[in-house]
Amino acid sequence: MAKELYVRNISKVAAALMGATLLIATAGCASDPAPSGQTPASDDAQALIEAAQAEGELTFYGDANETSLQAWTQGFTEQYGIAVNILRLPGSELFQRFSQEMSASQHQADVFSIADRVSMETAVDSGWIAEYTPENADLYPAEQAGAGYFYPVQNGYFQTVAYNPTLLSEDEIAKIEKDPIKAAGDPAFKGRVGVNMPQSSQQAAAFYYRFAEGDAADEYGWDALQAIADNDPLFYSSATLVQNLIAGEYAVAVALTDSLAAPQALQGAPIEFVYPKDTTGGYFAVGAVEDAPHPNAARLFMEWATTPEANAAYTEITQTVPANSEVPDEREIVDFEWYQAPDVANVWFDFIGDEEFLKASSADGDFLSHWNDVFGYSG
Amino acid sequence: MTILDRAEPVVDQPDGTATTSVAVPPAGRRRALWRRPSALGVVVFIVLLGLVAGPVAMVFVGALQSSAPGLPDNSFSLDAIYRVYFSGEYYASLFGTLVMAVSVAALAVVFGGLAAWFLTRVNVPGRKIWEFGLIVPLFLSPFVGALAWMMLAAPNSGMINVNLRWMLGLGQDAVFVNIMTLPGVVFVMLLFYIPYAYLFISSALKNMDPSLEEASYMNGRGTFATALKVTLPMMRPALVASFFFVAVLATGVFVIPAVLGLNTSFSPLAVEVYRAMTVFPARPPVAAALGTLLFWFTLGGVYLYRRSVRNANRFVTVSARGTRPRLVKLRIGRHVAAVVFAIYVLLAAVLPYLVLIVMSLSPFSITDFRRMTFSFDGIIEVWSRPDVSTAFVNTIWLGILVPTLTVLVGLAVAYVVVRERGRLGAIVDYLGTFPIAVPGIVFATGIVWMYVRSPIYATIVIITVALIGAYIPQAARFASAGLIQVDKSLEEAARMNGAGKLRTITTVTFPLLRPALLSAWTLLFVFATREVNEAVILSGPKSRPLAVLAWNYVEQGSIRNAAVVGLFLTVVMVVGILFARFVLRAKLDSSNL
Numbered sequence: 001m002a003k004e005l006y007v008r009n010i011s012k013v014a015a016a017l018m019g020a021t022l023l024i025a026t027a028g029c030a031s032d033p034a035p036s037g038q039t040p041a042s043d044d045a046q047a048l049i050e051a052a053q054a055e056g057e058l059t060f061y062g063d064a065n066e067t068s069l070q071a072w073t074q075g076f077t078e079q080y081g082i083a084v085n086i087l088r089l090p091g092s093e094l095f096q097r098f099s100q101e102m103s104a105s106q107h108q109a110d111v112f113s114i115a116d117r118v119s120m121e122t123a124v125d126s127g128w129i130a131e132y133t134p135e136n137a138d139l140y141p142a143e144q145a146g147a148g149y150f151y152p153v154q155n156g157y158f159q160t161v162a163y164n165p166t167l168l169s170e171d172e173i174a175k176i177e178k179d180p181i182k183a184a185g186d187p188a189f190k191g192r193v194g195v196n197m198p199q200s201s202q203q204a205a206a207f208y209y210r211f212a213e214g215d216a217a218d219e220y221g222w223d224a225l226q227a228i229a230d231n232d233p234l235f236y237s238s239a240t241l242v243q244n245l246i247a248g249e250y251a252v253a254v255a256l257t258d259s260l261a262a263p264q265a266l267q268g269a270p271i272e273f274v275y276p277k278d279t280t281g282g283y284f285a286v287g288a289v290e291d292a293p294h295p296n297a298a299r300l301f302m303e304w305a306t307t308p309e310a311n312a313a314y315t316e317i318t319q320t321v322p323a324n325s326e327v328p329d330e331r332e333i334v335d336f337e338w339y340q341a342p343d344v345a346n347v348w349f350d351f352i353g354d355e356e357f358l359k360a361s362s363a364d365g366d367f368l369s370h371w372n373d374v375f376g377y378s379g
Numbered sequence: 380m381t382i383l384d385r386a387e388p389v390v391d392q393p394d395g396t397a398t399t400s401v402a403v404p405p406a407g408r409r410r411a412l413w414r415r416p417s418a419l420g421v422v423v424f425i426v427l428l429g430l431v432a433g434p435v436a437m438v439f440v441g442a443l444q445s446s447a448p449g450l451p452d453n454s455f456s457l458d459a460i461y462r463v464y465f466s467g468e469y470y471a472s473l474f475g476t477l478v479m480a481v482s483v484a485a486l487a488v489v490f491g492g493l494a495a496w497f498l499t500r501v502n503v504p505g506r507k508i509w510e511f512g513l514i515v516p517l518f519l520s521p522f523v524g525a526l527a528w529m530m531l532a533a534p535n536s537g538m539i540n541v542n543l544r545w546m547l548g549l550g551q552d553a554v555f556v557n558i559m560t561l562p563g564v565v566f567v568m569l570l571f572y573i574p575y576a577y578l579f580i581s582s583a584l585k586n587m588d589p590s591l592e593e594a595s596y597m598n599g600r601g602t603f604a605t606a607l608k609v610t611l612p613m614m615r616p617a618l619v620a621s622f623f624f625v626a627v628l629a630t631g632v633f634v635i636p637a638v639l640g641l642n643t644s645f646s647p648l649a650v651e652v653y654r655a656m657t658v659f660p661a662r663p664p665v666a667a668a669l670g671t672l673l674f675w676f677t678l679g680g681v682y683l684y685r686r687s688v689r690n691a692n693r694f695v696t697v698s699a700r701g702t703r704p705r706l707v708k709l710r711i712g713r714h715v716a717a718v719v720f721a722i723y724v725l726l727a728a729v730l731p732y733l734v735l736i737v738m739s740l741s742p743f744s745i746t747d748f749r750r751m752t753f754s755f756d757g758i759i760e761v762w763s764r765p766d767v768s769t770a771f772v773n774t775i776w777l778g779i780l781v782p783t784l785t786v787l788v789g790l791a792v793a794y795v796v797v798r799e800r801g802r803l804g805a806i807v808d809y810l811g812t813f814p815i816a817v818p819g820i821v822f823a824t825g826i827v828w829m830y831v832r833s834p835i836y837a838t839i840v841i842i843t844v845a846l847i848g849a850y851i852p853q854a855a856r857f858a859s860a861g862l863i864q865v866d867k868s869l870e871e872a873a874r875m876n877g878a879g880k881l882r883t884i885t886t887v888t889f890p891l892l893r894p895a896l897l898s899a900w901t902l903l904f905v906f907a908t909r910e911v912n913e914a915v916i917l918s919g920p921k922s923r924p925l926a927v928l929a930w931n932y933v934e935q936g937s938i939r940n941a942a943v944v945g946l947f948l949t950v951v952m953v954v955g956i957l958f959a960r961f962v963l964r965a966k967l968d969s970s971n972l
Contacts, residue, residue, distance in 0.1 A: 059920050060920075065935055066931060066932075066935055067760070067935075067937065067940070070764060070765070074765070077765070083765065084765075085766065085920035085921050086766075086920060087919060087920040088931060088935070089657075090657050090658070090934065091659065092657055092658055092659040092660065092661040093656060093657040093661065095661070096447060096656070096661045096663065099447075099450055100447055100449055100450065100827070100831055101831065101836075101837075103449050103450050103451055104449050104831040104832045105832070106831055106832060106836050106837075108836075108837055108919060108920075116659070126451070167551075197658075199654070199658040199659055200658065200659065201659055202659055205659070237658075237934075240933075240934075240936045241936070242936050243744045243936040243937070243938055244533075244536065244744075246743050246744055246745065247530075247533070247536035247743075247744040247745060247746055248535060248536040248541070248745075248746070248747075249533050249534075249535045249536040250535060260936070264743070267742070267743075269742075269743045270743075270745075361660070362660060363660040363662055
């Protein structure tokens, strides 16, 4: 199955590349008769491609799943013959490393991609992200982009409650579908719950914060989290959470990211998931790095990544909701009987600008230590 | 196996032999302390400053900052120190770490000691197999081994539990083994630390003067009375030394508890260090401060270890190595021992490798034999990664350069310590011992902070530099053990005939030490190819070795691909070990320790 997917991806990516080439060609034709001394776009594009190819390679820093990143960036390599070196680290570590390198003028990264938008905005404020607006920038939702700096070309992702259907009865699954947060705290699931720790990412922290102290606190509050804690959950980081759920170490996973769960479900692994109605979401932020070792390749990558074709390829690989307005939502996961798309209107994206939350979840705040106390987690 | 032996019993006799009195004039013992340091000693000292003292000092600097050294908004701050040392937040973790390290060390010494006694004193059937089987776990990356054990014995999804349940017709709640507990973590650590204790103790047992045991037998003492009343007391320094050595190692390891122990009642300090570096919100100064806290405790362990090593040689007669101790005939015991050895090899080597093979062929981490499907997809996927060939090249680079250079530096360190001595020798001795007191992840962070502005940053060179620093104690230990056994008069004869120091070392000392140095090379080859703790922090996108690829897969939950890389890594190691064994004619056993 995995092989099929792989082959499918390759063909999809190949199709995307042809599309992209066509697009560049047509864009070139259209702007050929450009007036008043402006350099025609086609010449610009061609010059960029040539300069990028002369640089020959590109270093991509990211915190998304490495296998997904590799399958996706392979498309860029195949189209332009520019090798992509990926450095994948967990978000927090990635940002530490990137900050340290940029502060020391040790320029390694060409493209910087991170799920945590607060980190990306810090990077922009510090002058580490190059100002660059790709041609297709307008196809992305303005509120999820940092205009002129970064764009959500790797789509958004949402926190889910996932479960292993082979370990649950129909009644139990119905319970989870009705209200996944309350279900995770139902004594019926005692000893069968795994949780993604809020320390995994700011977004995971926001997920718990929303139920405990945010706008869903009236309905849930710390009591709902205490109920989950009373089920003696196992603690994981997001990536190991998926594997252990599939392996059957526990049956219900709280706060698992859909972009990790969906590709597994598509390949036939025993995993399904539900979006809590008050879930949290975010968009990957991707931008070219200032003073990058391969500046043209970085800009060409941003051009490529913002095309509908590249976004369609990423959507296909990760089965996440496409962010590019010209990419139709044709994900196979939508056809699964159990799949219900998230209620995007009620998804909390704004945690990145919520002062109270940011303060509470910082190293000096009390939210994480409170969570640790409630869950009896010693880390 | 690590750390330098001082050559007290052999060269430190005030009167000296005829040869020593030539080299050191009468009353020279006092003056030797003030002897002018040699050029070699100074060079070695400077090299150690860069490789060892610098990074360790950077960790202490980092602990006194408000954020990672080098960041723009950084300032002097005692917050991290306060938090780690005085707030009480980490006391439970510290206590748990010490208890864990001490129990692992005690058990490793008991089992390693018994294994060594049986294999050197009892005619156990299949002795050659067990001698090799006991050190096989050294060839497996500890985190790969931990991963294999998680797949085998996780309480709900482990292969043993899942499959015994349906075979025996029991319900979902039946748990036969649970590795994700404190005893489970200790068990897996034991599998990887028994070989160290075994190598250490069996070397002492082999070098012991057998005439003492012989005398005990002559006087009518039985096997066990002799073992308890004669052998054990004489082995005490070696036992104590290996106890502290393993305890120090166990304090610093984070991969095994990180893979298995997220749900144990405490987090070991080394895991806390890793978390402070990696999880949100990252706190590098806290990681550094935790590193310094670990440093004091492991330094205490190293001090005690050195004290015991100093005495370890007191009863060792190098000249008597020709006579082999009498083999005890245990009619039933030897078979029981063989069975126990077989079980150990099964648990520490055979089962983990079997699981690794099964996991690399199975698309999801499904452990129920009835639902497993097999394919080569994982192998194809990993093999077709654009960077897998670079990873192979990087691993081979590390596997060749790190052991070679480390052995040379280790030899120089041992030479200065054993042959030249003096005050500089003592300083070099301590510096050469330091790396073992610093957990790899902390040491690597110090290296990053020190070299972030240099051109070698994020290249394979910086990993090489870090690993050489980290392994100097191991290399120096082998070299100094060898040096002590080589009679100084041979070198002096060369000097008397007009050869320079360098010439003497290359033409006399080096050839005589060849076997010991090749053993060191082989062991360090294994360490360098499987190393993760440091490489994971130091490598850039193009300098990642295979072991880091495997760890990355673990971190993102792709166990199948991690298993595939683990197998690739094993292939590299087996090729390297066969090369060392048959081309270089190196022997990796305890006789050269």
